[in-house]
Amino acid sequence: MFCRAKGKIPAADSRIFGNDRSCRQPSNGSISQSVQCALAREYGTPDQINVELARDVYNNHDERREIAAKQNEYAEEKKKVKASACSKLELADISGRDLLKFRLYEQQDGKCIYSGEKLDLRRLVEQDYCDVDHIIPYSRSLDNSQNNKVLCLSRENRQKSDKTPLEYIADPVKQAEFIARVKSMKGLGSKKRDRLLIHDFNEKDVDFRERNINDTRYMARYIMKYLDDCIDFSQSKADVKDRVQARNGALTDFLRHQWGLRKDRSESDKHHAQDAIVIACATNGYTQYLAHLSKIFENKQAYANKYGEPWYKAFKQHVKQPWDGFYQDVQASVAEIFVSRPPRKNATGEIHQDTVHTLNPKKKNRWGELVYSAKDVKSGLNVRGGMAGNGNMFRVDVFSKKNAKGKEQFYLIPIYLADRVKNELPNRAIAAHKPENEWIEIDETYTFRFSLFKDDLIRVKGKDILIGYFDGCHRGTGNINIEAQDSSQKWEGIGTRNLEYIKKYQVDPLGRYVEVKSEVRQPLNIKKGKS
Secondary structure: OOOOOOOOOOOOOHHHHOOOOOOOOOOHHHHOHHHHHHHHHHHOOOOOEEEOOOHHHHOOHHHHHHHHHHHHHHHHHHHHHHHHHHHHHOOOOOOHHHHHHHHHHHHOOOEOOOOOOEOOHHHOOOOOOEEEEEOOOHHHHOOOOHHHEEEEEHHHHHHHOOOOHHHHOOOHHHHHHHHHHHHHOOOOOHHHHHHHOOOOHHHOHHHHHHHHHEOOOHHHHHHHHHHHHHOOOOOOOOOOOOOEEEEOHHHHHHHHHHOOOOOOOOOOOOHHHHHHHHHHHOOHHHHHHHHHHHHHHOOHHHHHHHHOOOHHHHHHHHOOOOOOOHHHHHHHHHHOOOOOOOOEOOOOOOOEEEEEEEOOOOOEOOOOOEOOEHHHOOOEEEEOOEEEEEOOEEEEEEEEEEOOOOOEEEEEEEEEHHHHHHOOOOOEEOOOOOOHHHOEEOOOOOEEEEEEOEOOEEEEEOOOEEEEEEEEEOOOOOOEEEEOOOOOOEEEEEOOOOOOEEEEEEEOOOOOEEEOOOOOOOOOOOOOOOO
8 A cells, every 4th residue: 555656655735635725635644644554564455445534524623622512412411311211111221222212202292203193102112012214214225324213103114114204105195194294393303304205215316325335525535536546556456446435434333233343432442443344344245235135124014924023133133244253353353452643743732821920020900900920930931021831741851860779760851832932942850849940950960761742652660560652741740641552541640750660662553662762852943933
């Protein structure tokens, strides 16, 4: 997987975007150039690349923050709905499927979406009383989103089979009643309402299915073309028409569920590796097989009569895994992964804190606002005749020196963005609970070990041996924070002075790491016009 000319994937440029500044170009990191080159060197040229973009890659920072807030709000609302469902249904706990039934029941004002009959809330969890149905049949749409799901009586579901609602309800009078009922249900979102009232789906179903198999939005198209242009597939002997394909997140979510794979974002970062396996297995052949299987099972009444079991339980049993032992292989592979992160060496953020303190102590300024004395600021940067506190700490330099007993001790010098403006390396190491002018001055008797940036991999030995990514230093104490390589846990406030050792490692894109034996302390090298 190499650039034909240079042996590596080049940085993103304007070859595809042209000069259109309105387009939001992805950062180089979003395409993971180094990861893909490393994979190619290790395993050779791929036959095909499947890509699924994170849902928020299309959004700017404010939009992502808004989406995250809505997701948190949805999670809290879901907890309340679950408590309400358990209370009303008199259950100690409720399954995910039955909770979905309850949510749809409330969206639909407690009525069967197709017949309009009032549903008995107490019977929601009964087998063969009511079903969650795909509005547009899954075999025709491959759409498993919440916007394509409704609640209906089981008999209506079986009779509907693989039809759309308006194909199923063909009688003009009943159709008019259905349309009026759908429009009156305020709990239905506009996208769900549009699906319920769609006409002439046959004219659209090819494009609709394509969108649900493939992610065709602008960013996906850009990355597909970018990879296709830059990667040499000539060594592959596989008969594949489109070498780079983008998969829709809803499809991979559905496959993950069918294959019995659990996803817990809060547990660790390794769920990304599981996602990658699912995306790779979402081939065109498999999605066609899935559509064919769905069509068989959408004739629900015939299946129930023949086999005497609910179709939706049998469906999952018939969805074959990509290969025998797939589930066990995924679990074993994911467990062995060491998550690779690049150190954050780019110095960005605020150079100094917003508050500028006067050098002449006063209680109030001419506007009557309280102004703090500069003596309250232990360290900072001269700004407009006053002093502002240090901004972001972007690097920590680690020194060592043997004490009187011959034991190595460690000394940490924090370096801030403000130091880059001063363009001079600080030379005082943190002394716990003391002002900076009383910190330890580092001279030639101390040995420089290395510099630490956020997400540098380190191993420390104190009472326990910990290995993880450096996550910051406490200015007041000299203690450090370490985050586990897969983000599964975090250790805070680790004292450093008397550790048995601190070791730094370099991690390659595939998670292999080697110890950094020595480093030369680097100057700040601030570039003119930048900070």
